Amino acid sequence: MKNKLGKQTLLFRQKPRIIGAYSIVGEKEGKGPMAQWFDTILDDDTYGEKTWEKSESKMLKQSLLIALQKSGKNKEDIDTVLSGDLINQLMSSSFMARDLALPFIGLYGACSTMAESLVLGSVLVDGGYAQNILAGASSHYCTAERQFRNPLEHGNQRPPSAQWTATASGAMVVSAKDKGDSVVAMGQEAKEIYVTHATIGKIIDTGIKDVNQMGAAMAPAAVDTIMRHFSDTGKKPDDYDIILTGDLGLIGKEIAVDLLKGANMDVTSVYDDCGAMLFDKNQDTHSGGSGCGCSAAIFAGYVYKQMRTGKIKNALLLSTGALLSTISPQQGESIPGIAHAVAVTTEGGGN
Template identity: 55%
Template sequence: MRFKRIGKQSILFNHPPKIISTASVVGPKEGEGPLKETFDLIIKDNLFGEKSWEKAESKILQEAVRIALEKVKLNREEIDLFLAGDLLNQTISANFAARQLGIPFFGLYGACATLVEGLILGSVLIDGAYAENIIAAVSSHHDTAERQFRFPREMGHQRPVTAQWTVTGAGAIILAKGEKGPRITGATVGKVVDFGIKDQNDMGSAMAPAAADTIIRNFRDTNTGPDDFDLIVTGDLALIGKTLAQQLIEREGYILGDKFTDCGLLIYDPVQDTHAGGSGCGCSAVVTCGYLLDSMKSGKYKKIMLVGTGALLSPLSILQGESIPGIAHAVVIENFI
């Protein structure tokens, strides 16, 4: 058996877990964007029949899990672990979803990098034969995030051009053993990187250094480079953060070119007035569960690096004048035919 750890921060799996099912549920704004045909469910309004946005977000997460299970005809009892998180205090969306689902649960928090964090942990557990079927899932909601991190929507606060639009959506991925199809062959665990950004309306700049650090570390640990991938996609750097990350990476001699993109740029059309682009746990989740994995199954992409990016702030830390630390984790997904 070959040693699974490679370099300083990366892992190569002996038995790469297969992505056997995915599901994406999005809000009405996301359902008007360029990827609308790739989502499983577009809800009609952000309340989704609930009395609060927070309750709606938890319901969206539960619905994504239900659809993912239904696609492969699995029951909740056949799932060994539910790895999930969100952006709200104490990850209440995931906690309350887990309460309803009744699946053994690890609550995760890596800000908007939580999906990839869950995929790494789930892959380690399946590769190590500690579990057979695992769900990794996340959610976010525009209105809950604005209320917690910035200003309630009712105030009509003017957003600066650096601001991003938190995606209302949830994605769920089921991991299991398998041979053919998309499989997670490797991962790079990121370090917290902080360049001193303090503006909660400029998350892209705060996360870009961590994204660059993780991508460079993956290249160095695995002795690979941009030419070894069909696509390298970050979670939610959006326009400003993606530009900064690309500059930092290319300073180290890795020319990404048009192989580098960001889920926050893919999910919305510029005419939708999201300013810098999309953000939130749900951003990378719904783009991955829809467009990216659909494109792999169709043969458009054979090997991609998915880099979850997160801003590790809280409302309290911002009020206390703290800077915004960034985190980025990466998984390598390859399609086996």
């Protein structure tokens, strides 16, 4: 297959571009070490809404609309919106899409959804099925706690291995290559960002059932996708300035590094994790951040801006997801993990 490398990696010959991005985070995230990279920091996590769920949907909608504005495109230019979240039946994304009144595909990959939306958006653009795609994802600490664990009013104690679901959203505009377009988001000197490859992950389940060990449950899937990406493409870790997983957190990141070293792959000089980056040790988030919005906000904030200014030239971005539900633990099921990878570059969109 001319656009397939190995078993799981897609080659994008038309080099879809990421031409606009925007990130919104909550108050706690805005006090963390990544604060300078986010576009909007809320001073109230309700965002002026009556419920947490409506707040999250508003965050996602605003991220998508402002990413669109920064790309220089209009709503009429968008072929499809690809988005997902953690709330039952994709509530945040579905009601956002109702308000935008644009063609919409809702995605659920748990916390892997941001990379999933970028993968599928790039496929549509590279295949000539779309000119411009809006891709996004969101999460909210209070909505996730209410759905997957216990409402905040219960005051439950969290074990040290638990992660803190990010109140955050991020969005990007994926567009067909067009030399007539100008880079408007960060000035004429800004670098173009091209999507060159995507490695679609497979579910890896090591039998972990503890919902407070999400990083450990997802780390093997992240490792499998990273190794498959390098096997399929022939690339090496030092071909990238950064390899960034979604939300393994502090424990999952350490496990991933150890597993890769055990497979004779040392990524320590270029590897980090969004969940480990989002908070510092004084913020009492235990093992770090998680949630769809964790990688979405850091991709659309930190990575996008660093690439636009040329500080990062080549990046391998993975969002990681734990595919449990509110029902699966009641069935005695373990926690399946998944990770999808997207390779992006500023170097002329080359392979």
